[in-house]
Amino acid sequence: MNDAFMKLIELSQAGFFCSQIMLIIGLEAQGKENPDLVRAMAGLNGGVGFCGKTCGALTGGACLLGLHTGKGTVEEMEDSRSNDMIRELVEWFEQEAGSVYSGITCDEILEKNPANRTARCPHLVINTLGKVQEILAANGYAFSGQLG
Secondary structure, X not given: OOHHHHHHHHHHHOOOXXXXXXXXXXXXXXXXXXXXXXXXXXXXXXXXXXXXXXXXXXXXXXXXXXXXXXXXXXXXXXXXXXXXXXXXXXXXXXXXXXXXXXXXXXXXXXXXXXXXXXHHHHHHHHHHHHHHHHHHHHOOOOOOOOOO
């Protein structure tokens, strides 16, 4: 098992979910911690407040792209390619999850069975992290710390 997968399992066992795990790993790759941001990401858990909607791997991945490309202060400018990068991630995720499962919501991916979480979610999170890293690299951003 690779380091990213072991970190994912560790974070999952500590009570974090997909969207939070995406940001924790992304922040750690930058040498940062931000408990407030991780706490805010909890709103995306389980398909937005455990409503079974859009998968947290996807929403977390979009947020991770935003962490690198978005506007965070008055002085900063958002990267003009930010939405294109997020769109690329969404299209990839729709293909990836949609071809294996019947859609991109937590309910569809898990077939409304939380027991499926352990078999399905880690794969989606690791693959989505890899895709985020690929998109960032293609646009000149360093994702410190390698996945895999």
